[in-house]
Amino acid sequence: MKSLEHIPAALLRRYASGDAGIAADALWAVEAHLEWCASCRERLGAVVATDDSETTSLLARVQANLAGELSRGAQMPARRWPRRVARWAPPGLWPRLAMTTLVIAAALGLDLAFSNVLASLVLLVAPVAPLLGVAAIWSAGLDPVHELVVASPRAGLYLVLRRTLAVLVVVIPALAVAGWLAGAAPARWLLPCLAFTAGALALGELIGLNRAAAVLALAWTSGVIAPTVLTARPPLLLEPATLPYWAGLVGVGAVVLVLRRDSYTGLRRSTWFGR
Amino acid sequence: MVRAVSAAETAARTYAWAIQADGLRVRAGRRMAVDGLDLAMDTGVHGLLGPNGAGKTTLVRSIATVLRPAGGTLTLLGEQVNGRVDLRGLRRQIGYLPQEFGYYRRFTVREFVEYMAWLKEMPSAETPGAVQRAIERVGLADRADDRMKTLSGGMLRRAGIAQAIVNDPRILLLDEPTAGLDPDQRLQFRALLRELGTDTCVLVSTHLVEDVAAACTDVVLMDAGRLVFQGAPAGLAAAAGADTGAGDSAAERGYSAILRRHRETEA
Incomplete structure (x- = not known):
């Protein structure tokens, strides 16, 4: 009024x-x-x-x-980037990503040094390269605040996928550069790389993500990398003809993840192999 | 600083107890660490006492919705915790300080608490204010922009408490929060506990009987995964009676007397 x-x-x-x-x-x-x-x-x-x-x-x-x-003094410190980055890649992951880059660089070095003797090591390592980082995104041993993360509302597949994306954003460009220098076309390793990542995530809900990554990396190393290096024959599994099968595996992994989208949210069953 | 009170906070409650366990069984490794526990707790400070291996940490982890109960029922804020419940809504109302409190060494206290607030899905507009308030409540305001690795053990505990209370939880779980605090800090911590306990269900696991006697409104005593005693701290002291068990204070004597009697009747 x-x-x-x-x-x-x-x-x-x-x-x-x-x-x-x-x-x-x-x-x-x-x-x-x-x-x-x-x-x-x-x-x-x-x-x-x-x-x-x-x-x-x-x-x-x-x-x-x-x-x-x-x-008197700054009100808000300028260091904003660590917490922005941590929302995608928690600090526990950073050393793993550095390690992955070193492994790729080492493979590239060997490729360039012995280019006529060996099948391309970059090509052989590429499918399992993300697993080193993927193992660290949901593991109590490698993330100091894991106990707090799993008890938080944001825990779940979405957070796992976010961190996986952060791993791939580092690993795939590194592989692309190394592959370009070593003559391994992205078409040959990109799908296997994604298939192993999706497979680790799908298997990880059952046996723990770090164990799943270790099992897959070990299987690939003993089943493909070792025989190829020893016999010096190019790996059949990475021939262009096998790409549809790799695409199929990526699809299966994605379907499993969509069906089990509540995975990683959860209450953990305490199992015989520890907490 | 005054915090805005949301409609959800003033809404009528539809549950009797903040934490209610009926015949709760939780496994830790191969062992059934919590074995048939019946417990009901509401607003106030509850001191969880018990000898090492009594199942205190396992109980706290199951209330933090980290471990799945192997049997019985656990009801938090009126919602039964099992595979099907929407844990996100529940977890937003829980604050948790684990026994082994891990942190990022290169983060400042403020960045760490902000990261935890993000994990707890707090609205980003409210986060800076809530973070500052939490840090002030634990008395770390002057170290808020120092990196975590420069803090002493007691300060780290306080940073841990700050991340636990940043979302104004209805259930606050503190597992061994007084480890590493000096006597003066313990007194401050007790004052903070009393303040938090006026509108929150606080569960403090500890093995320091004097902390419980001083700051708690309720004592919960566990042994071998079961509830042995629940009552006021005065009841713990009274339980000693004429019994001249081990212990320097009445509460400590009551603690050891209750445990011994329980073990004798079990045997």
């Missing part, structure tokens, strides 16, 4: 001086009017500035103190 009258100057002066003698209804009307009338607020400010030296000195003191506090 707007009144058409503004506050009389005499009343405004009495209000500004904190006069206890103003009737309650008049006081109420003054305050209600001040709430919506900017010009009367301005007049009140002017009255306070000229008449009320106590309030003006208090305001000046507060302003001086605040200015001193504000100018």
Whole structure:
């Protein structure tokens, strides 16, 4: 309800001086009017500035103190990136990603040194390269705050996939560069790489992600890498003709993950092989 | 700093107990560490006492919804915890400090608590204020922008408590929070506990009987996975009676007397 009258100057002066003698209804009307009338607020400010030296000195003191506090030191430190990155790749994962890059670099070095003797090591290592990082994204041994993560609302497949994506964002470009230098076309290793990642995630819900990654990496190393290096014959499993099967495996892994989308959310059954 | 109270907080409760266990059994490895536990707890500070291996940590981990109960029922905030419940809604209302509190060494206290607030799905607009409030409540405001690796053991515990209370939980689980605190910090911690206990169900696992006697409204004593005693701290002291068991204070004598009597009747 707007009144058409503004506050009389005499009343405004009495209000500004904190006069206890103003009737309650008049006081109420003054305050209600001040709430919506900017010009009367301005007049009140002017009255306070000229008449009320106590309030003006208090305001000046507060302003001086605040200015001193504000100018002293930065309010918010500039280091924002660690926590932004941690939402995708927690710090426990960083050493693993560095290790993966080193392994790829070592494979590339061997390829370039013995280019005529061996089948491309980069090509052989590529399918299991993400597993080193994937093993660390959901494991009590490799993430110090894992106990807090699994008890948090965000725990679940979505968080696992987010971290997996962070691993792939590092590993796939590293492999692409190494593959380009070593002459291993991405078409030959990209699908196997994704198939192993999806397989580890699907298997991880059953036996633990770090165990699943270890089992798959061991199987590939003993079943494919070792025989290929020993016999110096190119690996049949990475011939272009096998790509449809790898695509099928990626699909199976994705379907399993979609069907079990509540996985990694959960209450863990404490099993005989530990917590 | 005043916190805004949401409608959900003032809504009428539809459950009797914040934490209720009926015949709860939880496995730790091959052992049944919690074996047929009946327990009901509501707002207040509950001290969980018991000898090593009594199943305290296993009980706390199952209430934190980390471990799946092997039998019996566990009801938190009126929702029964089993495979099917929507754990996200429940977990948002739980704060948890594990016994082995891990942290990121290169994070500052503020970054760590903010990361935990993100994991707890707090709205990003509320996070900075909530983080600052949590850090102030545990008395770490002057170290908020120091890296975790520069903190002492007692400060790390307090940072752990800050991450547990950042989401204003209804159930707060603290597993051995007083380990590594000096006497002065323990007094401050007890004051914080009393304050938290006015509107939160706080469960503090400890083996320091004097902490329980000083700061808790309720004592829960466990042995071999079962509930042995639940009652006021005064009841623990009274249980000693004329019994001159081991212990320097009445509460400690009561603790050892109750345990001995329980073991004699079991045997």
